[in-house]
Amino acid sequence: MNDSAKADVSESQGVSNWATYKRLLAYVKPFWLAFSLAVLGNVIYAAASTGMAAAMEYVIEAIENPTEQNRILLTLLIVGVFAFRGVGTFLSQYFISYVGRQVINALRNQVFDRLMSLPSRYFDDNASGRLVSKLTFNVEQVAEATTNAVTITLREGLTILGLLGFMLYTNWKLTVVFLAVGPIIGLVVNYASKRFRRISKRIQGSMGDITHVASESISGYRVVRTFGGEDYERERFRDVSERNLKQSLKMASTQAISVPVIQVLVALAIAALVWTMLAPEIRGEMSTGELIAFITAATTMAKPIRQVTSVHAKIQKGVAAAHDVFGTMDEEPEHDGGTYSPTRVNGDxxxxxxxxxxxxxxxxxxxxxxxxxxxxxxxxxxxxxxxxxxxxxxxxxxxxxxxxxxxxxxxxxxxxxxxxxxxxxxxxxxxxxxxxxxxxxxxxxxxxxxxxxxxxxxxxxxxxxxxxxxxxxxxxxxxxxxxxxxxxxxxxxxxxxxxxxxxxxxxxxxxxxxxxxxxxxxxxxxxxxxxxxxxxxxxxxxxxxxxxxxxxxxxxxxxxxxxxxxxxxxxxxxxxxxxxxxxxxxxxxxx
Structure with a gap:
């Protein structure tokens, strides 16, 4: 396949992935109030995290000038910032979980409703274990993408924006040095996310195989035992379980490699920042407190950047599962175009x-x-x-x-x-x-x-x-x-x-x-x-x-x-x- 053809394929996949994700987010609409409270919680959390970094300036001042008033103010500031962040954490976590479980419930019911109206040939073509796996495992994966992923993206994304705003306000030149590493992080995330999506599809397939083999062996246990099929069934189950293990480990290794790579890139950015900071012409009129607050903001940003990049794995798992779940929901139901509805026929x-x-x-x-x-x-x-x-x-x-x-x-x-x-x-x-x-x-x-x-x-x-x-x-x-x-x-x-x-x-x-x-x-x-x-x-x-x-x-x-x-x-x-x-x-x- 030439490069332009590859580009077309990946572009159409991107479009279909975005369309699938948009369709998924439509399930969140009925619960907009709970979702809004979760967003509010994320805003409060992000504001508190930014406030923590900004507060470092006052901490340094209070240490350098330990008056009675500063001691009380600093104590209240620490308690206040953490209490404020705690309220944000509760709102975001509880309400996004509420939305998530509602989405799972709605999706499960819709998939089951569709299964009840599909023609016989669909059940001839699809093993019952795989259909059960769609209702259980795949729908859970979909909810991860709509809820946890959205929470992390909002919470950590807003935290990054808040911290960046504070850094730009404190010293824009230093912030530009820190941001130079951004495009490289983007490339790492892009590669990892494509790999996540590919592996997720395989994991879902192997989960379907596991439920299929298990349900066959359990429901047919008498035949299995009479014909001495225990070893064969054990072998079959081990094979599909092994396949699932391999794919899950690939997913884990991609995640495990991409996160530290991004952390090292952020650390390089922070090191470049500290090195540049110590140059008198860049530091300018900044006080020690401002410098510490600036470095705190930059280092605090490492965690949210890591979280936002790891969320890609969740979104890709969810999108791959959503393709599968929506595939079943879009199946053509039994054709029922008749209008004649007698109470009882004679029977000719x-x-x-x-x-x-x-x-x-x-x-x-x-x-x-x-x-x-x-x-x-x-x-x-x-x-x-x-x-x-x-x-x-x-x-x-x-x-x-x-x-x-x-x-x-x-x-x-x-x-x-x-x-x-x-x-x-x-x-x-x-x-x-x-x-x-x-x-x-x-x-x-x-x-x-x-x-x-x-x-x-x-x-x-x-x-x-x-x-x-x-x-x-x-x-x-x-x-x-x-x-x-x-x-x-x-x-x-x-x-x-x-x-x-x-x-x-x-x-x-x-x-x-x-x-x-x-x-x-x-x-x-x-x-x-x-x-x-x-x-x-x-x-x-x-x-x-x-x-x-x-x-x-x-x-x-x-x-x-x-x-x-x-x-x-x-x-x-x-x-x-x-x-x-x-x-x-x-x-x-x-x-």
Missing amino acids: ITFDDVSFRYRDQLDDVLTGISVDIPAGQSVALVGRSGSGKSTMVSLLPRFYEYTGGDIRIDGHSLKEFTLQALRAQIALVTQNVVLFNDTIASNIAYGALRHCSREEIREAAAKAHALEFIDRMPGGLDTMIGDNGVMLSGGQRQRLAIARALLKNAPILILDEATSALDTESERHIQEALETVMQGRTTLVIAHRLSTIEKADRILVMDGGQIVESGRHDELLAADGAYAQLHQMQFSEQA
Whole structure:
């Protein structure tokens, strides 16, 4: 890349960094009063620090002329300056922390709100651990940039300005000597800040990896232990942790080198100052007290200069984190352009020449799917793994958008419905039951079902044959079931999912391998419960075990993303085609 191209890239990065920082500061706006008090505190702090240096003149005079009045004045001056500075410190630190925590809270809520509205593909593309890291680690980094960095910049920046003003007022020639080192400090800061930003991005990535690996290993601990994966997981965790350590040490070394380099430069400036000061033509008419006050101001400035230059690391960390956080917030939410919002549909479903392909894939996963399902009919989808059954039912609640043809419910295209109204018509029971670390009752009456009464919850549990184990639990319906229902067996978890679907009482029911986790005894119970729940509802059933779907009104046999056979159980057996083959294979396996 040539120099002009490099310059363009760095310029555009600078612009985008400034735009990101401006967007970040917008979050401070609602808390302007607290922020103003913090600024006032910083002004008081800076005034007190400048006052300390200026007071050195009176200290020298009082030492040279120790009258009673000077003793009292000097004592009061010392106490007064420190008390004044203490008030400034409290105002600046408390109120900037208040603003910081409010910004973190607002950002976290906004990121979480956006995650709740993003399409399925976003979660397919991003590991859950990394998304959790955005909400925890990255948002904290962002707040550092908006609050601590602003405090230090204001407090120490105002202190530098105050001290410089005092030095210029005392002797401008000496001040010019001291300022000669400024441009060199600027170059050091510029180099360090670019490096900070680069390393910060890598640190955030590695923190995401750490939460990702840790959450996978913790949630999958049974598989890890059964298959002897402890050493592999330890190795994986050590690798990502090591990467994080390396990047953090690079950050620390850059910070550790840049700060003393700047201090040495300031010390050189002070040394040049002292050397020049002792020349009679420069010193002029300055008294000893003025000289001491001037040197005190120059040396006092070393700390704020160091602080202001080290704040760059915080700002660069924050800007790198903000790019990532805003990246998630700017993701396109699920497209919800429909306006049709019926209270309850009849449940007539039409697939009209539907095709679908996942993003970045060349081949269609589904092609030419056409089928009419009248309201109240039960349709079973069977076929080998990967034939497109689950994909087909995922299109109904619009977890994915079909790429060709149309799907209609009661003659209305899915795209006409609002997403909320569409999903309110569908109850879903999948093979991978999702339960929450809450009570049994809260898991059955989840989300929009929270208003349901205890009687309704008990009735749904009874129909799903779940009461027999719920009533044996120590707290009954109020028993906490642990993370993802870890206290329950597979069959019990499945029955809670079925109770949830029953309670929803939706006109369309999707059962994706709903009885796969059950033993034969439970399956018989559940089969009866499902027959109850399927009455008067349009039901799409995906099943591997063909014995569970023999009573379906219609069976669709899928292969390679297409419907290859359609009919009732006995018709399809008589046709001696793909279904008969599948049936034969299962029958011989069972035998």
